[in-house]
Amino acid sequence: MHISSIAVTALGLAPSVFGANLFVSHFSGTVYTLSYTPATNGNGTLAIKSSATGCGRMPSWLSFDSPTKSLYCFDETGSWGGGSVVASFSVNGDGSLKQSGQAKSTGGEVHGSLYGGVNGTSFVAMAEYDPSTVSTYKLPLTSSSQVLQKEKFTMSQPGPVSSRQNAPHPHAIFKDPTGQFLLAPDLGADLIRIFSVDSSSGKLTACPAAQAGAGDGPRHGAWWIPNAGSTKGQMLYTVNELSNTVSAWTVKYSSSGCMSLNKTQTLSAFAPGKTPTAGRQPIKAAEVHVAGNFLYASVRNDQTFGSQQDSLATYAISSTGELSFVESTKANAWYPRTFSINKAGDLVAVGGQTSANVAIVSRNPTTGKLGGLVASIPVGSKGTDGGEDGLSAVVWAE
Secondary structure: OOOHHHHHHHHHHOHHHHOOOOOOOOOOEEEEEEEEEEEOOOEEEEEEEEEEEEOOEEEEEEEEEEOEEEEEEEEOOHOOOOOOOEEEEEEEEOOOOEEEEEEOOOOOOOEEOOOOOOOOOEEEEEEEEEEEEEEEOOOOOOOOOOOOEEEEEEOOOOOOOOOOOOOEEEOOOEEOOOOOEEEEEOOOOOEEEEEEEEEOOOOOEEEEEEEEEOOOOOOEEEEOOOOOOOOOEEEEEEOOEEEEEEEEEEEEEEOOOOOEEEEEEEEEEEOOOOOOOOOOOOOEEEEEEEEEEEEEEEEOOOOOOOOOEEEEEEEOOOOOOOOEEEEEEEEEOOOEEEEEEOOOOOEEEEEEEOOEEEEEEEEEEOOOOOEEEEEEOOOOOOOOOOOOOOEEEEOOOO
C-alpha cells in the first residue's frame, strides 16, 4: 500500500522508517547514491542505487543543499597533477544524480560550502590544501565560470610538525550560524582563519585569525547553538588532525564587523590515560559533528578495536559548552575520513576511506551514545594504507 508523505507526517513517523538515501564520493572519480532500508529487527540494508561522474578524477568532499536538492562536489586532483573542477548535481526523485554545472578550478580542493545571497546559496567557497588558498565562485556553476576571489596564505617558517606544516594548509571552510562569516581551519599554520561576508557580492574580508595550539593542525569544525535564533552561548568545536584532539572555542561578535574566537579547552580524542599505538601510518583525527548536546569525532588509523578497526569519540557538552569525554566506540571502518548524522539523530553513516565501506551505526538521541552496526556495504575499490585513494565523503540526502 502506498503511504503519502502527508500520511507519514500525520502518523508521526520519521522518514527513516521508510528508508533514506545517502551520497558517497570515491577518490576514483565516482559519486554514488546509496539507499538505506531499515528492518523490523533494528538492523537494515544498504544498496548502491546509481552512480555518476563529472567531479574530476579525485572527488574529495560533498555538500548537499536540501532546499534546492543540489549536491556540490569538490575535486582534489590539482594537488596530484592535472586540472581540477568543482561540480554541481541536481537530485532526481529516485536519488540519482544529473550534472547541473561544472567549472574549472585551480586545484587541491578538500572542502567547500555555500554562502551569501538571500538564502545563503548564491556563492561557493572552497578550501584548497596544497595551494594554500581559499577560492570563491558565483553560482550557478558553468563552463565559463571564473574564480570570484582567491586568498593566498603564507607563513614565515614551518610549524612544529614540519612534515605537515611546511606551508599553510586550509582544510575546510564553513559558515558561522549567522551566515555573516566564513571560517577556515588551517592545518599548516595552526590557525582558524575568519572572513566576514558581503552577502550581495560574495566578497570575503579577512578578520584577525584565531590561534590554535602549536602542532594541533586544526582540520574541521562544528557549531553548538544552545539558544535557537540567538548567538548567546554559541560554541565552535574543532578537530585537530596532528595532535588528535578536539578544541572548544567561545565566540564573540564585535561592532567592528568581525567575529573572534577564544580557545577554552582541548581534549584528547582518546579515553583519559589511553594513547593507541599507530601502525605503519600515523594516527590522524578527521571529522567532527554536533548532534544535540553531544560532540563526535572520527579518528583514522588508531585501530583501537583491532586490526583495521578505528574509532569514533563521543563527548558530552555541558550547559556552558564545556566538553567531557564519554567513550570511544567502534567505527566499523578503517580510516574513517568522513561521517554524517541523520536529522532524526538515530543513525550515523561512517565512511571508511581505506576500507572503502559505508557503515551505519545506531545512536541514542537522548544519551548520545553510539550503538552497534546496523548495516554496511563496500563502495568502490579499497584504498591503500595512508594513501589518497578509497572512499572520500558520505552525507545523508536530507
